[in-house]
Amino acid sequence: MVEGPGHIPINEIEANIILEKRMSGESPFYMLGPITTDIAPGYDHITAAIGAALSSAYGADFICYVTPSEHLGLPFPEDVREGVMAARIAAHIGDMIKLGRKERDKEMSKARRDMDWARQFALAIDPERAMEIKGKRDNGDEHMCTMCGKFCANDILMGMFTNDMEGSDKR
Ligand code: SF4
Known part of the structure; x- marks a missing residue:
């Protein structure tokens, strides 16, 4: 599995996935979000979910969850829950496009x-x-x-x- 970048603007996500897939012979691609802006500490579960939804839609095979405490401190259980829910929503949004799951x-x-x-x-x-x-x-x-x-x-x-x-x- 190839691991992708964690901090990039949304207009670079598609090219990253196309290039990584082509250069790795279509190996599974893991996107670390990405976090799509760096100026929202406390909301990085949202900045990452925006990136993860696009990554998934463009063909990423694996995304990670990011908590609101990213870059600030170790997450509490409620931070983990927020992060996981945001990532699950992002994965579903991506699957609607990548896998056509709109039912x-x-x-x-x-x-x-x-x-x-x-x-x-x-x-x-x-x-x-x-x-x-x-x-x-x-x-x-x-x-x-x-x-x-x-x-x-x-x-x-x-x-x-x-x-x-x-x-x-x-x-
Ligand atoms: S249109 Fe009706 S269901 Fe939709 S948000 Fe307004 S009150 Fe709620």
Whole structure:
């Protein structure tokens, strides 16, 4: 396995992978993220996940997780969790392109359209986090999402669709 760079801007990721793959006879390629900017200490799980998602999409075979404490200190368990979740999300984003795995995202779109919360949580990469955030914003109506409240486009469209169907039944 060939190990790639850990700190490069996003416009150099694709060329790195193409060159490494060509020069190594298509050996497995391991990208250390890469971290895509050096000015965000405390957020390197995000700078690395951006690089990892692109690396994976361009053909990297292995990515690593980076914690928020990178360049600052040894990670605590909660830092490790943040880093691993960011890397898992990056790997999935890359696989959507590299391996064409988009089915789960399509299913999530349908679950959101239907306001099917159980299905949304089942499809989520981190159901615990999703349930925690939704639970903290409870407005007394479990069906609703509080982001746009009564202006929820989903709810309005579903209401229009239902009214339309009822109207056409009467005609
Ligand atoms: S309230 Fe807004 S964010 Fe929430 S489901 Fe409806 S459209 Fe989406």
